[in-house]
Amino acid sequence: MNLTLKVWRQKSPNAPGRFITFQADGVIPDMSFLEMLDVVNEGLIEKGEDPIAFDSDCREGICGMCSLVINGVPHGGHKGTATCQLHMRHFKDGDTITIEPWRARAFPIIKDLVVNRWAFDRIIQAGGFISVSTGGAPDANAIPIPKADQDQSMDAAACIGCGACVAACKNASAMLFVAAKVSHLSLLPQGKVERHRRVTNMVKAMDAEGFGACTVTGSCEAVCPKEINLTFIARMNREYLAAWFKGK
Amino acid sequence: MLRLFQSSLGKKYIMAVSGFVLFGFVIVHMLGNLQIFLGPEPLNRYAHFLQSMPELLWLARIVLLTMVALHVWSAIKLSLENKAARPAGYEGNPTPVAASYASRTMLMSGLIVAVFIIYHLLHFTVQTPAVNLTGQDFKTFLDPQTKHHDVFRMMVVGYSKFWVSGFYILGMALLCLHLSHGVTGMFQSLGLKNEHTGKWIDRFALAVAAVIFLGNCSIPMAVLLGYVR
Ligand code: HEM
Ligand code: SF4
Numbered sequence: 001m002n003l004t005l006k007v008w009r010q011k012s013p014n015a016p017g018r019f020i021t022f023q024a025d026g027v028i029p030d031m032s033f034l035e036m037l038d039v040v041n042e043g044l045i046e047k048g049e050d051p052i053a054f055d056s057d058c059r060e061g062i063c064g065m066c067s068l069v070i071n072g073v074p075h076g077g078h079k080g081t082a083t084c085q086l087h088m089r090h091f092k093d094g095d096t097i098t099i100e101p102w103r104a105r106a107f108p109i110i111k112d113l114v115v116n117r118w119a120f121d122r123i124i125q126a127g128g129f130i131s132v133s134t135g136g137a138p139d140a141n142a143i144p145i146p147k148a149d150q151d152q153s154m155d156a157a158a159c160i161g162c163g164a165c166v167a168a169c170k171n172a173s174a175m176l177f178v179a180a181k182v183s184h185l186s187l188l189p190q191g192k193v194e195r196h197r198r199v200t201n202m203v204k205a206m207d208a209e210g211f212g213a214c215t216v217t218g219s220c221e222a223v224c225p226k227e228i229n230l231t232f233i234a235r236m237n238r239e240y241l242a243a244w245f246k247g248k
Numbered sequence: 249m250l251r252l253f254q255s256s257l258g259k260k261y262i263m264a265v266s267g268f269v270l271f272g273f274v275i276v277h278m279l280g281n282l283q284i285f286l287g288p289e290p291l292n293r294y295a296h297f298l299q300s301m302p303e304l305l306w307l308a309r310i311v312l313l314t315m316v317a318l319h320v321w322s323a324i325k326l327s328l329e330n331k332a333a334r335p336a337g338y339e340g341n342p343t344p345v346a347a348s349y350a351s352r353t354m355l356m357s358g359l360i361v362a363v364f365i366i367y368h369l370l371h372f373t374v375q376t377p378a379v380n381l382t383g384q385d386f387k388t389f390l391d392p393q394t395k396h397h398d399v400f401r402m403m404v405v406g407y408s409k410f411w412v413s414g415f416y417i418l419g420m421a422l423l424c425l426h427l428s429h430g431v432t433g434m435f436q437s438l439g440l441k442n443e444h445t446g447k448w449i450d451r452f453a454l455a456v457a458a459v460i461f462l463g464n465c466s467i468p469m470a471v472l473l474g475y476v477r
């Protein structure tokens with residue numbers, strides 16, 4: 001199939017960017033979206049032009065590096081699908097596809113479609129960890145954990161930190177990401193110890209990075225490749241309130 | 249305490265708690281006013297009962313005004329921060345994925361409701377003759393028997409003006425749009441939603457918003473249609 005791509009190109013963080021149109025011909029429906037871009041880039045390199053810069057690493061939906069807004073929707077709008085897992089069979093011959101970077105003040109553009117997501121790392125550094133050394137792997141059932149807690153914790157732990165939630169939100173709010181991290185750790189016995197300090201510090205870091213606040217529009221959960229849902233944000237709100245009451 | 253006013257989550261709590269108090273008031277206020285359907289005597293007795301306790305009345309007014317101030321302050325502060333967090337949008341300004349109309353227009357519906365509240369206070373609380381479009385002074389309406397303020401007649405005369413009633417209905421439509429999302433948001437912000445209660449809270453929000461709309465609009469409609477006179 002033959003496609004027209006409208007791609008955001010920007011040389012450097014402060015240079016003005018604009019859309020450039022490319023032709024992607026002979027695209028095979030079984031290609032992933034990123035493979036399609038690889039082919040376009042090979043063509044550009046052959047012509048001696050600068051290839052389109054975009055992020056990716058695992059290409060199997062687990063690392064959170066891929067980050068493209070496709071036709072206005074982060075990761076392209078297929079339920080539970082990261083950009084790298086999106087396939088060209090979802091498009092039709094002759095389609096025009098608009099490709100943009102994540103847009104948020106806290107995610108400045110580095111080049112073309114690549115944004116700087118250090119803000120997430122700094123939020124994690126503020127509390128997204130367990131301070132004690134856990135040593136070697138303990139016996140699987142040495143510490144009993146209720147099944148429901150364990151399931152919920154695992155659901156939250158599925159967050160790959162891609163930032164699509166921020167990109168989709170009209171307020172560029174990072175609450176789904178922070179809520180996933182807060183919930184994942186505070187639901188488990190090892191993480192419970194520091195739960196109050198954790199949520200307070202992570203929310204403080206989140207605000208300091210310049211992310212917006214949640215207005216419960218639900219855009220984040222709709223685009224999340226790991227289907228993290230809004231109830232985790234309610235859980236974070238509860239945790240933060242409890243921490244505030246405890247004076248922590 | 250400071251953290252409550254500075255952090256994003258803290259401001260959401262302020263918005264939710266103030267919104268909750270206002271929401272509670274809207275319900276009680278509606279129930280009180282629906283007594284218009286019982287006739288002039290019960291409504292005027294109720295109005296006089298409220299007027300007869302000026303200390304409590306003023307306490308309630310001060311609490312409500314404080315809540316409005318906190319709500320509007322947090323709404324505007326958060327909205328400005330949210331705008332700053334997203335300086336550039338996407339090509340062709342697509343509507344945000346999955347976001348309902350009500351959720352996208354909370355600030356607008358809220359601000360128009362604020363204008364409506366000011367009008368409503370001038371109309372029936374301060375009773376400024378200039379805003380009622382009837383050329384009459386509501387303060388002079390006295391119940392022939394008790395000589396207390398005739399609130400029933402004030403409402404009937406007040407709502408007999410088509411444009412006045414129309415603005416009330418518009419105000420209610422926007423308030424209910426605001427509440428259809430605001431009530432779920434309130435539970436969410438205070439952490440009272442979970443995987444089991446979530447969908448019931450969403451349904452509850454839609455249902456109360458509809459009840460408030462129908463209940464409140466029934467009054468100007470009944471007057472306009474000549475059912476209450
Ligand atoms: C006076 C002007 C008003 C303005 C400017 C305003 C604005 C807002 C805004 C921007 C939100 C946040 C929306 C969101 O989180 O998605 C909100 C939430 C809310 N508003 Fe209002 N509003 C106003 C009046 C009212 C009134 C009169 C009521 C009650 C009857 C009310 C009840 C609520 C509730 C319950 C919430 C949800 C709180 C939350 O999301 O945590 N608002 N309002
Ligand atoms: S919550 Fe979902 S969308 Fe947000 S960073 Fe985690 S995986 Fe990505």
Ligand code: FES
Pocket residue numbers: 055056057058059060061062063064065066082083084085160
């Ligand atoms: S490249 Fe790793 S999740 Fe897409």
